[in-house]
Amino acid sequence: MSSLLEDMENLLRKNKELVRVVVRKINEYWYLYSRKTGISRLKIMDFCGTHEWTITHYGIRSLIPQGIELVAGPGCPVCVTPSHYVEELIKLALDGIVVYTYGDVYKLRSHKGVNNIYSLSEARAVGGDIRLVSDILVAINDARKHNKPSVFAGIGFETIAPGYAQAILRATIPSNMKILSLVKLTPPAMFYTLEVSREKPTEPPIMGVIAPGHVSTITGAKAWEPVAENYEIPVVVSGFEPVDVLVSIMEILRQLVKGESRVVIEYVRAVSYHGDLTAQSLMWRVFNMVDDAWRGIGFLPKSGLRLREEYSEYDAFKEYGVRELNPADWKYDMPMGCRCAEVVLGKAYPSQCPLFLKACTPQKPIGPCMVSIEGTCAIWAKYGSRELLLKLSSELKSELGA
Amino acid sequence: MDYVTLAQGAGGVEMLELLEKLIFRRVDEKLKHVEGGVGIDVADDAATIPLPDGNYLVISVDSYTVNPIFFPGGNIGVLAASGSINDVLMLGGKPIAMLDAIVVEEGFPMKDLEIIVESMLGVLREENVALIGGDFKVMPRGQVDKIVISTTAIGISNDPIIDKPRPGDKIYVSDFIGDHGAVILLMQMGLDKDVEELSSGSLRSDVRPLTKLMIPLLSKYRRCINAARDPTRGGLAGVLYEWASKNDLLIRIVEEEIPIRDPVRKYSEMLGIDPLYLASEGVAVLSIKPECADEVVEFSHKLGFENARIIGEVRQSDMFRGYVAAETTIGGLRLVEPPRGEIVPRIC
Numbered sequence: 001m002s003s004l005l006e007d008m009e010n011l012l013r014k015n016k017e018l019v020r021v022v023v024r025k026i027n028e029y030w031y032l033y034s035r036k037t038g039i040s041r042l043k044i045m046d047f048c049g050t051h052e053w054t055i056t057h058y059g060i061r062s063l064i065p066q067g068i069e070l071v072a073g074p075g076c077p078v079c080v081t082p083s084h085y086v087e088e089l090i091k092l093a094l095d096g097i098v099v100y101t102y103g104d105v106y107k108l109r110s111h112k113g114v115n116n117i118y119s120l121s122e123a124r125a126v127g128g129d130i131r132l133v134s135d136i137l138v139a140i141n142d143a144r145k146h147n148k149p150s151v152f153a154g155i156g157f158e159t160i161a162p163g164y165a166q167a168i169l170r171a172t173i174p175s176n177m178k179i180l181s182l183v184k185l186t187p188p189a190m191f192y193t194l195e196v197s198r199e200k201p202t203e204p205p206i207m208g209v210i211a212p213g214h215v216s217t218i219t220g221a222k223a224w225e226p227v228a229e230n231y232e233i234p235v236v237v238s239g240f241e242p243v244d245v246l247v248s249i250m251e252i253l254r255q256l257v258k259g260e261s262r263v264v265i266e267y268v269r270a271v272s273y274h275g276d277l278t279a280q281s282l283m284w285r286v287f288n289m290v291d292d293a294w295r296g297i298g299f300l301p302k303s304g305l306r307l308r309e310e311y312s313e314y315d316a317f318k319e320y321g322v323r324e325l326n327p328a329d330w331k332y333d334m335p336m337g338c339r340c341a342e343v344v345l346g347k348a349y350p351s352q353c354p355l356f357l358k359a360c361t362p363q364k365p366i367g368p369c370m371v372s373i374e375g376t377c378a379i380w381a382k383y384g385s386r387e388l389l390l391k392l393s394s395e396l397k398s399e400l401g402a
Numbered sequence: 403m404d405y406v407t408l409a410q411g412a413g414g415v416e417m418l419e420l421l422e423k424l425i426f427r428r429v430d431e432k433l434k435h436v437e438g439g440v441g442i443d444v445a446d447d448a449a450t451i452p453l454p455d456g457n458y459l460v461i462s463v464d465s466y467t468v469n470p471i472f473f474p475g476g477n478i479g480v481l482a483a484s485g486s487i488n489d490v491l492m493l494g495g496k497p498i499a500m501l502d503a504i505v506v507e508e509g510f511p512m513k514d515l516e517i518i519v520e521s522m523l524g525v526l527r528e529e530n531v532a533l534i535g536g537d538f539k540v541m542p543r544g545q546v547d548k549i550v551i552s553t554t555a556i557g558i559s560n561d562p563i564i565d566k567p568r569p570g571d572k573i574y575v576s577d578f579i580g581d582h583g584a585v586i587l588l589m590q591m592g593l594d595k596d597v598e599e600l601s602s603g604s605l606r607s608d609v610r611p612l613t614k615l616m617i618p619l620l621s622k623y624r625r626c627i628n629a630a631r632d633p634t635r636g637g638l639a640g641v642l643y644e645w646a647s648k649n650d651l652l653i654r655i656v657e658e659e660i661p662i663r664d665p666v667r668k669y670s671e672m673l674g675i676d677p678l679y680l681a682s683e684g685v686a687v688l689s690i691k692p693e694c695a696d697e698v699v700e701f702s703h704k705l706g707f708e709n710a711r712i713i714g715e716v717r718q719s720d721m722f723r724g725y726v727a728a729e730t731t732i733g734g735l736r737l738v739e740p741p742r743g744e745i746v747p748r749i750c
Contacts, residue, residue: 006664013731013732014658014731014732015732016731016732016733019732019733020733056736057730057736058730058731058732058734058736059729059730059732059733059734059735059736060732060734061734062734062735063732063733063734242730242731242732242734243732246732362742362743363409363415363416363742363743373674381739382737382739383736383737383739384727384735384736384737388737389735389736389737391721392721392722392725392727392735393735395719395721395722396654396727396735
């Protein structure tokens with residue numbers, strides 16, 4: 001029993017014939033490009049954790065030329081939320097405030113801890129009331145029932161902000177629940193990542209970007225114009241099915257061969273150039289742009305959202321006196337030995353971290369990249385790291401050939 | 403203070419670690435089995451004991467705590483009888499007898515208890531398995547959740563299957579995987595009313611004894627079978643990982659060959675769970691010598707298991723011992739990690 005929808009899904013997910021065509025095209029462009037430039041290795045950054053998931057889960061790296069290295073970017077909100085705010089949430093929980101959070105944040109370990117308690121899950125073990133929710137609406141409905149002082153840990157990117165804004169504007173949030181807005185904006189992180197890689201080029205350099213698909217539904221592809229313009233590299237806004245990602249890689253290589261650097265939307269079924277203007281206006285009505293701290297990285301200009309003054313009655317920072325970080329007292333906040341900050345910036349692969357799958361595992365994660373389902377370390381731990389899969393793939397191929 | 407977690411009872415990595423520390427390490431090597439047989443030195447829930455006539459007694463024990471106790475396709479009684487019968491079959495035994503222990507909560511409806519016991523006895527009747535002993539207790543209200551059943555199944559084998567997959571073997575599955583796990587998961591999430599496939603009956607637990615498959619297979623193709631398991635907790639991934647890691651082998655599976663029903667695929671994706679980790683209660687996974695593979699599949703089809711097929715193979719590898727790798731739907735490659743954490747508590 002197959003419906004049109006399933007056919008559509010299978011087309012992008014299981015169509016080996018189409019995949020073969022796209023992979024052949026990628027090989028052709030790669031051949032042309034390396035013959036023209038003499039370049040034998042380059043990096044393409046896949047910004048989103050969800051793209052990294054698709055790439056690793058479907059084994060895309062084993063299908064494309066080995067000289068093309070796909071490297072994940074900062075697109076994992078849990079990975080970049082400063083340790084300080086986790087500690088503030090733990091304090092609130094220990095003070096008897098109900099904390100609503102997503103599952104990933106629950107397990108996230110803070111750097112310093114609060115009275116030897118390092119995560120919300122540990123806070124729950126000593127009596128903290130931590131409730132896991134899938135979105136803010138569930139939290140709102142639940143908070144209404146008990147009327148206890150509560151806080152919603154608003155961790156995420158542009159995609160979640162319009163929902164929070166709507167809840168506030170429609171006045172559906174009960175007075176006992178406050179929002180701790182830790183929402184981050186992705187373009188500044190991408191600019192920073194590329195700036196770092198321009199100042200201190202990675203080996204090999206980043207020559208193209210697979211840009212966020214979901215974020216772009218809100219921001220529009222236009223958000224990435226400065227990337228193409230300032231860094232002169234192709235940017236492709238991609239969907240999340242394996243064929244989407246392969247087509248995006250193909251387009252990046254096509255541009256490189258032609259010497260172009262443009263923003264192109266591959267994810268045309270969801271993303272427009274200008275994005276969702278209604279969602280954007282909702283977001284700006286309720287939120288202010290602030291300089292915000294990124295875990296292990298530091299402050300990035302205009303990279304976070306906080307509630308505007310007129311909505312301070314909903315603001316956990318104001319209502320519960322949650323302390324903001326400021327650039328002067330920001331300190332490096334990754335665990336000792338953990339290279340998550342470099343992984344997030346595309347400077348290191350998880351397998352280059354001394355803790356990866358040794359001290360730091362999915363069962364006992366140390367760094368945030370191993371906690372989140374969008375974290376590169378967690379994804380590689382589950383589905384295999386790049387070099388391992390490339391070796392395994394060549395072993396299987398040579399055996400088949402023999 | 404260290405406390406027991408749900409993950410430690412989920413049949414995955416954490417449980418094996420705990421059992422090693424808590425039990426296996428404390429039992430003397432010579433007391434891990436009866437001389438000439440196998441015991442907890444090989445498997446955790448089943449054993450063989452040599453008989454004077456050259457045959458073996460095959461014994462298996464299991465507790466059933468499934469929640470909910472009634473589910474589309476069966477109930478805890480059917481599960482308790484079928485599950486232990488299947489464990490005996492997977493060791494190459496012909497089930498002949500069973501013992502049961504039932505613990506019920508005070509106030510449990512008598513009618514439900516009758517239905518459950520009748521279901522359990524129905525399976526035994528059909529399988530011609532004698533009920534030769536048991537225990538029955540009632541716990542005060544709130545001190546046990548509704549009902550827990552433990553069963554011990556006993557069988558006879560002239561050549562027990564002690565899992566030993568070998569390089570070159572083909573990996574065989576007898577049917578669609580993950581049906582039971584998907585049904586229980588959807589029920590536990592309170593989605594039973596919303597899932598059309600559950601109410602229409604097109605998605606139900608696959609719980610059943612595998613006698614009709616295994617007895618003919620054992621009598622005709624025993625020499626072809628190097629390993630046999632039913633993928634309950636931890637699912638197909640759990641069985642394959644255990645085979646690969648215990649025998650230092652590489653197992654390669656082809657994702658699109660794995661039989662998974664559409665609704666199972668659909669809902670597990672929705673819930674963010676890989677069907678490879680979902681329990682089946684009426685499926686056999688075998689490691690078969692390559693020369694018999696086609697014949698065994700064909701024979702299974704004739705027995706009415708028309709979805710039986712080969713989904714992968716066992717390989718020798720110096721570099722990748724203990725790995726399970728999957729060829730993905732687009733022809734790429736990824737690893738299949740062992741089950742970790744609590745995937746679905748109280749699945750069986």
